[in-house]
């Protein structure tokens with residue numbers, strides 16, 4: 027650029043910092059030019075020979091504003107001493123003279139044509155990246171599994187099935203009740219992630235037992251990139267002292283311990299004063315309820331559940347505290363549906379009939395029966411309604427009989443199963459779990475106890491150390507056994523669970539101080555930080571504690587599957603609690619058989635309990651879904667035996683009766699609700715399809731290639747680190763101050779799910795990672811790469827021919843959660859015209875221009891624009907007309923797709939709601955409202971020019 031080009035008073039715009047607005051030359055001396063940017067109240071000094079700025083020249087016909095905000099349409103442009111004077115009329119026809127020095131500085135050249143004519147030409151690589159981004163973004167947003175593939179998790183069908191079922195609902199309210207350790211936290215995370223990414227939820231509150239706060243924080247962060255803020259009294263007070271009116275307004279994603287909100291009217295009021303979209307409650311069996319005495323925690327959660335639209339309750343043992351409490355929790359989810367306990371009880375019975383029908387359909391002769399058995403057909407009629415049943419029966423007689431049978435089952439489950447509100451996967455259905463091995467260690471009863479046991483309470487009998495006196499460690503035979511066992515298994519991580527914090531404390535001190543065992547403890551009297559430190563010490567792979575000694579709080583929710591040995595220093599009375607304890611090790615990720623060690627005194631209450639759990643209800647070697655029911659049935663006899671000692675005959679009878687009852691209940695469960703639950707919690711074929719769909723959209727190779735370009739263009743340093751991973755570092759040359767998701771200190775990232783699962787120190791880059799979605803939004807939401815100029819050799823075309831490629835997107839301002847992309851048939855509309863207005867869109871493909879296009883130097887490009895402006899502008903207008911002609915068809919196709927999909931969804935829900943009361947009325951209302959909005963918005967959508975590339979044919 028020649029030095030004389032810069033004349034004070036002229037308006038220029040920065041090529042690299044367009045957000046500064048219109049600049050004005052103030053001085054040009056000593057080969058340096060200073061430009062002030064009044065809108066940004068900033069200035070820049072550049073070397074005159076390579077200043078990254080473009081001259082702003084408005085042609086006649088354009089509209090401009092002066093600094094007083096008066097807008098004119100230019101009718102004449104005069105140049106005087108190198109500066110322009112614009113003359114034009116305002117809306118009232120009054121003439122104004124605007125010297126360019128008086129132009130409004132707050133202009134932004136975002137539209138591609140404006141930027142192009144302002145000389146703001148991007149690199150070809152950026153233009154290509156923009157177009158790629160539009161395509162990838164569209165592909166992701168319209169995928170069926172949009173929002174579900176971003177987690178650092180194994181693709182386990184039972185989890186994805188539930189997540190997909192639930193996440194697509196409006197304000198889902200469900201109870202996730204998979205058996206212990208099958209991944210309810212992960213399911214909740216998947217649902218949450220999907221709701222956040224699709225814009226359906228923004229503000230979320232999670233409340234969990236105090237001992238699980240940190241674990242949830244970490245799981246959400248490392249698995250889903252969701253950063254929750256922990257709220258406790260200290261933090262709330264600190265926020266209030268620094269001026270926050272309501273501490274719960276300080277973050278979008280908040281996590282808190284249940285004891286913090288329980289009975290805490292002030293904090294609950296503050297929570298209620300905020301807007302929330304979703305509430306998640308873990309270990310929901312703590313929400314104890316009875317008609318006359320709901321627990322304070324239940325009451326607190328009920329208040330929140332009444333106002334927060336979406337609710338996820340998690341528990342592995344929904345009936346741990348009885349059917350009443352289970353019912354009450356379902357009532358939290360849907361008070362209208364679960365209004366009567368009586369009716370709820372009746373429904374439980376009715377599931378047997380539905381299941382019998384399903385089993386008949388599944389039987390080998392199911393198809394034949396369906397076609398010929400009138401009784402069977404009548405039953406189907408009564409359950410599905412005549413219209414549906416007749417159609418399905420007719421279908422079954424055609425070729426696609428199996429599909430019709432499956433449809434029948436789906437309808438039955440949809441309409442009469444429990445599936446919509448309650449999901450429960452079992453180990454038996456999920457498969458692939460290691461064995462549980464019970465290793466009882468009978469020990470002599472301490473002399474101090476044997477004579478006195480009769481006077482003790484049940485609690486004392488089950489935790490005998492509490493009555494052995496201060497020096498119980500010295501003569502409790504379980505301690506001596508423990509010393510020896512740990513010594514013999516020095517290199518094996520072991521989890522020990524006992525009921526009380528005092529016992530855990532005493533045992534740990536004894537082992538660590540007197541026996542030199544590397545141990546750690548975990549109980550309710552420790553601070554949360556210390557508990558989590560202890561758990562981390564136990565989990566460490568190099569410097570680890572051999573044994574972690576937990577009180578009962580360690581038996582819930584924690585992940586200790588890296589250990590293989592579980593020692594139960596005592597036994598809990600409740601089978602569900604026993605299952606929770608075993609579940610710490612027997613959970614997803616456990617690679618070995620789980621060894622359950624029970625040190626117990628011979629001929630004691632513990633011996634009785636051990637035999638009852640093992641022989642009576644088989645609760646050690648398998649999960650015992652009937653545990654709670656059996657306990658309720660036999661509690662009196664069992665407790666009597668524990669208190670009074672074993673009367674051999676009564677005991678044997680108890681064992682035999684428990685076995686029989688266990689078989690009966692399990693059979694009933696299998697024939698009734700649980701079988702239906704199991705079937706509706708994971709339909710294997712659909713689940714497998716979902717996993718395939720996630721794998722398909724994962725498209726790793728495309729992502730690697732795409733992100734390589736992004737990092738390259740953004741100025742992020744990238745070094746290959748292995749087959750699938752890369753080391754990323756921010757640099758001083760970055761075009762943006764920050765790249766979302768990229769820490770200031772850099773990071774290592776892998777594109778491989780497998781690697782991400784074993785290398786938690788690496789970020790898992792996938793299409794839903796914040797770095798990827800953030801980069802995409804930065805590109806498509808700004809002018810990045812929306813103009814380009816190149817030369818191209820295309821022999822059939824005469825040299826000098828001008829080609830204009832204009833890319834349009836279907837645009838309408840819509841709330842994100844409506845996800846209009848889902849219905850759009852294509853990401854973009856592309857039009858290529860030559861300077862004579864010939865439409866070459868089909869002949870000249872993007873590949874032609876991408877592969878053959880050659881870079882044009884900036885100065886030459888700007889000259890081309892200046893001289894070719896009129897012609898290009900004319901071609902662009904024609905391109906708009908060509909696109910316009912396609913707009914209607916495009917909208918029609920989007921509206922038609924949306925109508926089909928949404929009508930189907932609404933009709934399905936409406937049909938369901940007639941027979942299945944668990945469809946909430948507001949779900950249907952909202953779906954109808956969404957349908958109306960989507961159709962209206964799509965109908966009003968307009969094609970908007972998103973990017974322009976000008977190519978000059980060279981010889």
Ligand SMILES: Nc1ncnc2c1ncn2[C@@H]1O[C@H](COP(=O)(O)OP(=O)(O)OP(=O)(O)O)[C@@H](O)[C@H]1O
Nearest residue numbers: 179180206207208209210211212342583585613614
């Ligand atoms: N899809 C998955 N990929 C990788 N790890 C998983 C997956 N699902 C579960 N896990 C791991 O398995 C363990 C159990 O999962 P989670 O804590 O979600 O189970 P849960 O059902 O909530 O257990 P609990 O009943 O004890 O509360 C956790 O360590 C979790 O990180």
